Amino acid sequence: MSDTPTFDLPRRLTAEALGTGVLVAAVVGSGIMGERLTDDVALALLANTIATGAILIVLITVFGPISGAHFNPAVTLAMRLRGAIAGRAALAYVTVQIAGGIAGAVAAHVMFELPPLMLSGHVRTGLSQWWAEIVASFGLVGFILGGLRFAPHAIPWLVGLFITAAYWFTASTSFANPAVAIARAFTDTFSGIRPLDVPGFILAQCVGAVLAVILFEWLLNPGQKLTIRFSMAADERD
Amino acid sequence: MSDTPTFDLPRRLTAEALGTGVLVAAVVGSGIMGERLTDDVALALLANTIATGAILIVLITVFGPISGAHFNPAVTLAMRLRGAIAGRAALAYVTVQIAGGIAGAVAAHVMFELPPLMLSGHVRTGLSQWWAEIVASFGLVGFILGGLRFAPHAIPWLVGLFITAAYWFTASTSFANPAVAIARAFTDTFSGIRPLDVPGFILAQCVGAVLAVILFEWLLNPGQKLTIRFSMAADERD
Amino acid sequence: MSDTPTFDLPRRLTAEALGTGVLVAAVVGSGIMGERLTDDVALALLANTIATGAILIVLITVFGPISGAHFNPAVTLAMRLRGAIAGRAALAYVTVQIAGGIAGAVAAHVMFELPPLMLSGHVRTGLSQWWAEIVASFGLVGFILGGLRFAPHAIPWLVGLFITAAYWFTASTSFANPAVAIARAFTDTFSGIRPLDVPGFILAQCVGAVLAVILFEWLLNPGQKLTIRFSMAADERD
Amino acid sequence: MSDTPTFDLPRRLTAEALGTGVLVAAVVGSGIMGERLTDDVALALLANTIATGAILIVLITVFGPISGAHFNPAVTLAMRLRGAIAGRAALAYVTVQIAGGIAGAVAAHVMFELPPLMLSGHVRTGLSQWWAEIVASFGLVGFILGGLRFAPHAIPWLVGLFITAAYWFTASTSFANPAVAIARAFTDTFSGIRPLDVPGFILAQCVGAVLAVILFEWLLNPGQKLTIRFSMAADERD
Numbered sequence: 001m002s003d004t005p006t007f008d009l010p011r012r013l014t015a016e017a018l019g020t021g022v023l024v025a026a027v028v029g030s031g032i033m034g035e036r037l038t039d040d041v042a043l044a045l046l047a048n049t050i051a052t053g054a055i056l057i058v059l060i061t062v063f064g065p066i067s068g069a070h071f072n073p074a075v076t077l078a079m080r081l082r083g084a085i086a087g088r089a090a091l092a093y094v095t096v097q098i099a100g101g102i103a104g105a106v107a108a109h110v111m112f113e114l115p116p117l118m119l120s121g122h123v124r125t126g127l128s129q130w131w132a133e134i135v136a137s138f139g140l141v142g143f144i145l146g147g148l149r150f151a152p153h154a155i156p157w158l159v160g161l162f163i164t165a166a167y168w169f170t171a172s173t174s175f176a177n178p179a180v181a182i183a184r185a186f187t188d189t190f191s192g193i194r195p196l197d198v199p200g201f202i203l204a205q206c207v208g209a210v211l212a213v214i215l216f217e218w219l220l221n222p223g224q225k226l227t228i229r230f231s232m233a234a235d236e237r238d
Numbered sequence: 239m240s241d242t243p244t245f246d247l248p249r250r251l252t253a254e255a256l257g258t259g260v261l262v263a264a265v266v267g268s269g270i271m272g273e274r275l276t277d278d279v280a281l282a283l284l285a286n287t288i289a290t291g292a293i294l295i296v297l298i299t300v301f302g303p304i305s306g307a308h309f310n311p312a313v314t315l316a317m318r319l320r321g322a323i324a325g326r327a328a329l330a331y332v333t334v335q336i337a338g339g340i341a342g343a344v345a346a347h348v349m350f351e352l353p354p355l356m357l358s359g360h361v362r363t364g365l366s367q368w369w370a371e372i373v374a375s376f377g378l379v380g381f382i383l384g385g386l387r388f389a390p391h392a393i394p395w396l397v398g399l400f401i402t403a404a405y406w407f408t409a410s411t412s413f414a415n416p417a418v419a420i421a422r423a424f425t426d427t428f429s430g431i432r433p434l435d436v437p438g439f440i441l442a443q444c445v446g447a448v449l450a451v452i453l454f455e456w457l458l459n460p461g462q463k464l465t466i467r468f469s470m471a472a473d474e475r476d
Numbered sequence: 477m478s479d480t481p482t483f484d485l486p487r488r489l490t491a492e493a494l495g496t497g498v499l500v501a502a503v504v505g506s507g508i509m510g511e512r513l514t515d516d517v518a519l520a521l522l523a524n525t526i527a528t529g530a531i532l533i534v535l536i537t538v539f540g541p542i543s544g545a546h547f548n549p550a551v552t553l554a555m556r557l558r559g560a561i562a563g564r565a566a567l568a569y570v571t572v573q574i575a576g577g578i579a580g581a582v583a584a585h586v587m588f589e590l591p592p593l594m595l596s597g598h599v600r601t602g603l604s605q606w607w608a609e610i611v612a613s614f615g616l617v618g619f620i621l622g623g624l625r626f627a628p629h630a631i632p633w634l635v636g637l638f639i640t641a642a643y644w645f646t647a648s649t650s651f652a653n654p655a656v657a658i659a660r661a662f663t664d665t666f667s668g669i670r671p672l673d674v675p676g677f678i679l680a681q682c683v684g685a686v687l688a689v690i691l692f693e694w695l696l697n698p699g700q701k702l703t704i705r706f707s708m709a710a711d712e713r714d
Numbered sequence: 715m716s717d718t719p720t721f722d723l724p725r726r727l728t729a730e731a732l733g734t735g736v737l738v739a740a741v742v743g744s745g746i747m748g749e750r751l752t753d754d755v756a757l758a759l760l761a762n763t764i765a766t767g768a769i770l771i772v773l774i775t776v777f778g779p780i781s782g783a784h785f786n787p788a789v790t791l792a793m794r795l796r797g798a799i800a801g802r803a804a805l806a807y808v809t810v811q812i813a814g815g816i817a818g819a820v821a822a823h824v825m826f827e828l829p830p831l832m833l834s835g836h837v838r839t840g841l842s843q844w845w846a847e848i849v850a851s852f853g854l855v856g857f858i859l860g861g862l863r864f865a866p867h868a869i870p871w872l873v874g875l876f877i878t879a880a881y882w883f884t885a886s887t888s889f890a891n892p893a894v895a896i897a898r899a900f901t902d903t904f905s906g907i908r909p910l911d912v913p914g915f916i917l918a919q920c921v922g923a924v925l926a927v928i929l930f931e932w933l934l935n936p937g938q939k940l941t942i943r944f945s946m947a948a949d950e951r952d
Binding site: 006007008011014015022025026027028029030033034037038040043044046047048050051052054055057058061062063064065066107108110111112113 | 754755756757759760763767842845846849853856857860861863864865868871872875876878879881882883884885886932933934936
């Protein structure tokens with residue numbers, strides 16, 4: 001989650017694609033393993049939770065210094081709003097996050113002898129689910145911003161532990177990530193989401209991310225007023 | 239858990255309210271998710287435990303430098319007794335902790351399509367339960383005081399891990415927090431507590447906190463005698 | 477696990493007694509909670525494991541700088557063999573560890589509305605069990621010695637995580653602690669051990685500890701030959 | 715995972731043998747404990763996962779400064795390709811890893827009153843399994859290389875957490891280690907693998923390790939082209 005990457009764009013995009021891919025492979029793969037090994041849905045979700053939380057800590061530690069370890073268009077949006085990434089690079093980030101995520105789903109399916117891509121039939125829609133995604137994305141982005149300010153080295157743990165908790169306390173199991181949501185539309189297994197329901201999730205995730213930027217920019221900067229103006233000046237180093 | 243916050247009172251109170259709110263949302267929400275997904279009460283409690291422990295680590299890391307990350311009137315009481323917070327600020331802390339906690343319960347209920355507020359019917363009373371709360375609060379406050387002395391950066395982990403353990407080894411599942419106890423009176427789900435039983439819990443929690451301050455002030459300060467005099471001088475910076 | 481405590485003996489003994497007491501309360505209490513909430517023994521043991529591992533990390537972080545955080549006569553024996561604690565202090569340590577452990581069992585029983593002390597009927601004996609205790613105590617002491625040499629600040633985690641693993645991979649669930657074994661003879665619940673079987677466990681634990689001191693003193697000190705001579709000179713500062 | 719061990723070869727080999735032995739004892743022992751205590755395969759695998767992840771963190775922290783804490787011929791191969799270990803030492807490492815691993819299986823069997831060595835009947839073969847092992851070994855080696863570059867002190871956690879996740883998201887439960895695979899051929903319990911299937915696993919593991927070296931050498935070194943030339947010059951300090 002470094003603000004000052006010194007790696008070139010191809011390496012940063014490789015890190016974003018690979019990181020998002022492994023993240024989705026972990027989410028989808030552990031979901032499949034869980035539902036195959038037990039009939040207890042709570043236990044399957046617990047395995048899903050542990051695998052996701054653990055891999056996030058690893059991925060952010062290793063790829064953070066290269067690309068900032070967003071792996072998540074909602075995080076890239078928040079960084080863009082803060083002026084921490086240029087517009088062109090942000091677009092490239094989001095593109096490879098989505099592509100990497102889908103590739104991660106394929107990788108998981110091949111491991112478990114499933115078709116490379118399927119369409120999910122798992123209904124996840126309605127006001128409660130969207131509210132859950134707003135909460136989850138607000139928390140994720142807010143705690144990343146707080147971590148960047150006070151404990152940058154702890155960010156891998158903050159993200160991993162927040163998602164571990166949010167899997168259980170948000171009714172949507174905390175997707176909190178548009179690229180992961182898109183990739184999960186292509187798996188008809190434990191962690192899937194019906195394609196039709198993806199746009200609602202993405203919208204809610206962006207709303208949560210923007211709210212977090214607004215509140216935490218105020219909260220973390222004494223002397224500054226609450227505002228919705230964003231820094232779009234962005235360093236154009238890319 | 240910093241002793242020297244440099245943030246203004248509105249930001250500190252926002253951090254306390256938001257932190258307590260997210261904490262309660264995590265406790266209540268994960269309790270609901272657990273009881274919906276499994277019939278095994280131990281498994282539901284395990285999910286509840288993991289979500290609570292994980293979110294505590296995140297919240298204390300991010301909000302600690304702003305407000306001290308009390309989220310808990312028993313902790314604020316202990317800090318007041320040590321003279322680490324002024325009386326007026328302490329009262330404001332407790333007020334927003336309670337308000338934030340109730341808001342957190344509402345946030346969780348909306349995610350899970352439940353009425354915003356309910357009254358719990360979950361009986362938690364009797365000498366054994368009160369003893370459990372004394373033990374839990376004694377440990378929580380004592381280990382925070384020890385952590386402040388020897389390992390301030392580890393405090394998020396000390397609190398998260400202590401509560402993780404105390405969920406299981408105290409018969410009350412370790413509320414150890416008057417604001418959270420009040421908020422949990424308003425949820426008729428897994429983690430609820432009958433309103434009638436809340437005062438007994440709060441009293442036990444305060445007793446445990448005061449005992450911890452007495453013992454650990456002696457234990458941590460060689461050359462000092464065991465005493466029940468408290469520093470109430472408190473810096474009046476607020 | 478500090479080698480150079482600067483706290484006076486009464487405070488060190490208080491830390492040892494309180495730490496061992498909370499440790500036993502966590503082991504016994506979480507065992508009771510687990511067996512009450514589920515019929516699945518693996519799940520009960522998992523709860524027992526998590527509570528024990530988590531509380532160890534907390535206790536060693538907080539009490540380490542005061543007393544060295546032994547909480548365990550086998551560890552005190554190893555420190556005595558290394559000359560890191562005087563003989564008289566070591567005897568006092570072991571005495572309060574045992575007393576504190578039994579008090580911890582009482583504290584747990586009262587929380588769960590059980591008789592203060594019971595005699596366990598849980599048979600744990602035989603060559604396989606003793607071998608398991610040798611392995612567990614060898615690992616515990618060896619990894620503490622390695623940690624003292626290379627990563628002193630990580631010792632709370634090394635101990636907590638080693639015990640977490642050893643609960644599952646040693647057939648005895650890794651008591652690895654004579655004081656805890658004695659205390660667990662007084663609980664006729666999940667974590668109990670038949671009094672008759674305690675001496676065999678204690679002997680095996682001491683064997684494991686001594687073997688660890690011998691091997692790790694060689695392993696950690698290049699240029700030194702494998703030897704069974706111990707430093708008994710011990711600084712007589714106590 | 716230190717690149718510059720200052721310990722002599724006998725101590726380094728002792729660390730590799732002992733570390734691999736304890737690792738295998740943890741994998742095999744916790745698998746036996748899990749399958750004995752529950753009928754739920756997911757729960758048994760969860761216990762297996764937690765024990766393995768926890769012991770890896772301990773072992774790498776303690777033995778890393780002595781031998782680099784490979785415990786794994788695929789890791790030794792990667793270090794050889796990077797020129798971080800001499801050829802003769804690498805061969806000795808692999809030899810004692812295999813011997814230590816088998817001894818660890820024996821140690822576990824004796825604890826659980828089983829024959830010292832058995833041949834496993836657990837079929838693990840086919841393209842999906844091999845693909846899973848490629849993914850697992852690629853990730854393990856890649857994240858070690860990334861960790862060595864950016865966060866050397868975090869490597870014990872990176873490895874422990876990656877394996878924790880990979881147990882669940884790879885269809886093979888992530889052996890990712892030729893020495894451990896060989897040792898697990900000698901246990902006809904939960905974690906076993908049919909001897910006939912071991913060569914396929916080892917080949918896949920080496921492929922994953924080599925791919926990781928190629929990609930991460932490029933990714934971590936801006937200005938360097940993607941290449942398959944390896945540094946075999948290796949310091950001949952051994």
